[in-house]
Amino acid sequence: xxxxxxxxxxxxxxxxxxxxxxxxxxVVLGDLLETYRDSILPQRGRLRANLWFVRQVPSYALRASSxxxxxxxxxxxxxxxxxxxxxxxxxPGLLSxxxxxxxxxxxxxxxxxxxxxxxxxxxxxxxDRALAxxxxxxxxxxxxxxxxxxxxxxxxxxxxxxxxxxxxxIAAAAIPxxxxxxxxxxxxxxxxxxxxxxxxxxxxxLIMFFGLIALGYILAFFPGxxxxxxxxxxxAYTALEFQQLNVADVLDGAIVxxxxxxxxxxxxxxxxxxxxxxxxxxxxxxx
Amino acid sequence: xxxxxxxxxxxxxxxxxxxxxxxxGRAILREVQERLERDVAAGAVHATLERLExxxxxxxxxxxxxxxxxxxxxxxxxxxxxxxxxxxSARAAVNHLWHGIRFPxxxxxxxxx
Numbered sequence: 001x002x003x004x005x006x007x008x009x010x011x012x013x014x015x016x017x018x019x020x021x022x023x024x025x026x027v028v029l030g031d032l033l034e035t036y037r038d039s040i041l042p043q044r045g046r047l048r049a050n051l052w053f054v055r056q057v058p059s060y061a062l063r064a065s066s067x068x069x070x071x072x073x074x075x076x077x078x079x080x081x082x083x084x085x086x087x088x089x090x091x092p093g094l095l096s097x098x099x100x101x102x103x104x105x106x107x108x109x110x111x112x113x114x115x116x117x118x119x120x121x122x123x124x125x126x127x128d129r130a131l132a133x134x135x136x137x138x139x140x141x142x143x144x145x146x147x148x149x150x151x152x153x154x155x156x157x158x159x160x161x162x163x164x165x166x167x168x169x170i171a172a173a174a175i176p177x178x179x180x181x182x183x184x185x186x187x188x189x190x191x192x193x194x195x196x197x198x199x200x201x202x203x204x205x206l207i208m209f210f211g212l213i214a215l216g217y218i219l220a221f222f223p224g225x226x227x228x229x230x231x232x233x234x235x236a237y238t239a240l241e242f243q244q245l246n247v248a249d250v251l252d253g254a255i256v257x258x259x260x261x262x263x264x265x266x267x268x269x270x271x272x273x274x275x276x277x278x279x280x281x282x283x284x285x286x287x
Numbered sequence: 288x289x290x291x292x293x294x295x296x297x298x299x300x301x302x303x304x305x306x307x308x309x310x311x312g313r314a315i316l317r318e319v320q321e322r323l324e325r326d327v328a329a330g331a332v333h334a335t336l337e338r339l340e341x342x343x344x345x346x347x348x349x350x351x352x353x354x355x356x357x358x359x360x361x362x363x364x365x366x367x368x369x370x371x372x373x374x375x376s377a378r379a380a381v382n383h384l385w386h387g388i389r390f391p392x393x394x395x396x397x398x399x400x
Contacts, residue, residue, distance in 0.1 A: 023349075028333060030352055030359030031312035035329070037355050059330030 006037050008053035019061040021123050032056055069137055073118035076206040077111050080258075083213050087251060091244040094251065103255045110262055114202055128187045129195060135186070136199020139179035143200055144207025146172035147257070151212055155219060155227025176200050176265040180272025185280045190273045197269015204265075205258040212257070216250030290342055290373040298323055299335045300374050303345060303364050311350065311361040312336070336364060344370030 016032075017025045032053060041049040084104060088094050095101055122133060150168035153161040179200045180193035219228045220243035229245045231237040292300070302318035303310040316332045339345045345364050352358040 026359050027312060027349070027362045028329075030356035030361060031316070032329065033359065034313050034353070034356045035316075056329055059328035060333060061330075 006041050008033065008036050009050050012050075012054045012057050016057050016060060019057070028060060069133065070118050070122035073122070073202065073206065074115060076210070077115050077118070080206065080209055081108070081111060083210070084251070087213070087247055091240075091247055093244050094248050097248070100248065100252060100255075103252065103259070107255050107259055110259055114262070117198075117202070128189055128192050131187055132183050132192045132195025133199055135179055135183050136196040137203055139175050139182070139196060140200035140203025141207065143172045143175040143204035144211070146175070147204060147208040148211030151208070151215055151253075155215055156225050158226030172204070175204070176268035177272035177275070180269030181276030181279065182272075183269070184273035184276035188277070188280065190270065190277060193273020193276060194266050194270045197272065198266040200269070201262050201265025205261045208261070209254045209258050212250045212254040216247045216254075219250070220244075220246035290344060290369065290376075292373050292377045295331070296335055296339060297374065297377055299332060299339065300344065300366070300370055303366055303370075304374070308363075310364045315364065339370065340364075342369075343367060344373055 013029060016029065020028060036049055036053055040052050044052065084107075088104075095104075121129070146168045150165045150172065153165040153168070176197040179196040183196035184190055184193035186192065215227075219225055223242065228242075229249045231241045231245050298319050299315060302315045302322070306314050306318060312329070312333065315336070316327065316329050319332055320327050336345070336347070340347055344367055346367055347362050347364050350361040350363045352360050
């Protein structure tokens with residue numbers, strides 16, 4: 001009866017459950033409830049004890065390893081949508097192109113799917129899936145960084161850096177294959193390769209998306225870079241036209257890259273997984 | 288080579304050593320707070336325990352719940368040989384650093400004449 005009276009705020013408990021895996025939540029809530037009833041409530045009274053309980057939620061949430069990936073993806077997806085909306089608001093002419101309009105709609109569908117994936121699949125209970133998520137995140141960060149550096153090198157420096165940019169681009173394209181092989185060899189399961197490819201595609205796509213959007217605004221507002229688009233060489237053009245064309249150019253690139261990267265990476269991860277398993281059978285692996 | 292441990296990791300491992308069979312989340316938190324003489328976030332201890340387990344220094348098992356926890360399971364921790372080795376190495380490293388120096392230090396005054 002006593003226990004029913006001394007219950008911490010239900011919403012804080014639900015929030016904590018949302019951040020943790022079901023098994024982890026049971027143990028953590030048990031520890032917190034025991035402390036709450038045993039020492040905090042008798043010493044501090046209900047209001048301060050409830051405040052203590054609420055304060056514990058971020059202390060777990062900020063440290064939950066799976067949460068960092070999930071919140072990172074969800075936050076980045078929200079920022080992607082926000083950057084598209086803000087760009088369209090700034091340059092309404094962006095929507096005049098029908099193929100761009102369709103690209104934006106398709107991307108929004110993909111964003112929704114990825115949001116679902118981040119919310120549902122970033123707390124895996126199976127060790128192989130957890131490993132695929134971890135490896136996919138690492139390879140995805142590496143691929144995103146390579147794609148971004150390659151894009152910046154080609155557009156801001158050009159000339160001498162073009163071969164290096166191409167090389168980085170090729171290396172980035174190979175990463176889901178390598179990651180897929182890595183995952184499959186580690187787990188001896190082909191599906192882990194697909195998982196690594198999927199997560200690496202998603203995470204690298206998000207990094208590349210932001211990198212390219214920022215690049216578009218750099219090209220639009222600081223004329224003179226070799227990668228800048230020029231609306232017309234024969235007619236005079238306004239500053240607004242110049243800005244809109246450059247933002248539109250990279251927005252198209254970001255949308256296409258994100259969309260097709262998301263589709264191709266799991267397939268490449270699968271191919272890499274097949275190669276990895278074949279290699280593992282020959283005993284020539286060092287992972 | 289033994290794992291290099293941070294101060295907080297050592298505090299958590301030593302709490303497990305002291306608590307023996309009774310080393311579970313809340314008891315470890317209380318022990319760490321008492322030894323460090325400061326308020327420690329429960330989440331910090333939890334994250335450290337997860338990390339130490341991932342490194343193979345400790346092992347955990349689920350135990351039965353109690354009425355005060357509304358029957359929710361406890362997770363009990365125990366040391367692995369690698370954990371004991373890491374603690375011994377950490378202690379030996381500190382001893383080595385302090386070798387030949389009397390504790391507590393008295394104020395040193397450098398004379399430049």
